[in-house]
């Protein structure tokens with residue numbers, strides 16, 4: 001990958017089936033280890049100390065090959081050219097074998113389209129044999145009955161299938177392929193028929209922001225185990241479509257409140273992916289309801305927090321680069337040159353991200369900081385500083401309201 005248009009966005013929307021597994025949750029390539037305006041020492045002390053942080057989710061871009069040409073992703077000819085640099089089977093198995101030492105994370109096999117990788121089932125089986133929960137994030141269009149069977153046999157425990165709208169017209173227009181909606185639904189049913197857990201993923205942007213309820217109903221009718229809504233991150237190609245596609249912050253707030261209501265219905269697991277302030281809303285709403293946030297009242301959402309980039313999550317690109325997530329283009333190392341364990345423990349970028357008290361702007365003074373953290377990738381896209389405030393949150397922290405005399 002020579003520039004960011006080729007490499008980002010890595011598509012977390014098709015890469016987040018992991019967090020709702022029965023066990024517990026993506027510019028130019030810049031080698032910028034420190035935030036732009038960080039008052040940083042030459043070397044972060046925590047990086048030297050190699051402080052432990054259990055890894056909960058590892059997203060691996062198994063290949064950049066794809067069979068669709070979505071409007072926010074790289075071109076197919078570019079992807080085919082880059083695929084020659086995909087990690088080999090041996091390289092993949094080498095970093096996967098390290099994962100059990102880092103905290104028993106869920107391995108999410110993403111892409112591109114992972115089913116185009118010839119050894120995908122071999123690698124999945126290898127990972128499952130290491131005792132790792134394995135999930136597959138796919139566009140669903142390549143799943144015939146044989147593929148569905150092989151998914152099950154390889155030990156993959158959860159498949160996420162991406163829908164970019166609640167109807168064929170919306171989805172197919174975004175995916176760049178007529179018929180892809182129906183193919184995805186067929187793939188969904190085939191995986192489900194094999195007894196493998198399936199979830200629906202959807203990237204929320206302007207073109208589908210009024211379809212949340214219809215998507216929810218569709219997920220229920222399909223018998224999905226979960227519905228995960230991902231909020232578009234303006235990175236790489238996403239930057240170019242941001243102006244027309246990005247959901248306004250106020251609408252964002254409305255959708256997250258709607259999601260909270262759906263979560264309380266308890267009919268299906270619903271989750272906002274990469275919308276960290278959902279966790280602020282969850283705590284605000286629970287407080288209004290006089291309900292304590294516990295696993296019993298709010299499920300897995302009570303056990304996790306907003307942005308996990310670099311604290312519980314990391315991303316390995318198709319050619320081995322390690323990033324805090326697939327949407328934060330700050331390289332932390334490369335599994336072709338270093339062990340993943342060394343990168344995870346000693347990367348300076350990860351060390352910065354593990355200190356929420358260093359966040360700047362309103363996230364730095366926010367009373368919800370520890371459960372939210374704001375999206376570090378959106379902050380980086382907006383300012384070049386991954387510790388800056390989240391630009392798509394309308395909340396004004398109590399300290400700021402008090403300082404301006406707007407709160408007692």
Ligand code: SF4
Nearest residue numbers: 274307325375376377
């Ligand atoms: S920085 Fe955090 S919230 Fe933002 S895309 Fe990455 S993991 Fe998601």
Ligand code: SF4
Nearest residue numbers: 363366372374390393
């Ligand atoms: S101000 Fe920052 S930390 Fe507070 S809720 Fe908004 S995004 Fe989260």
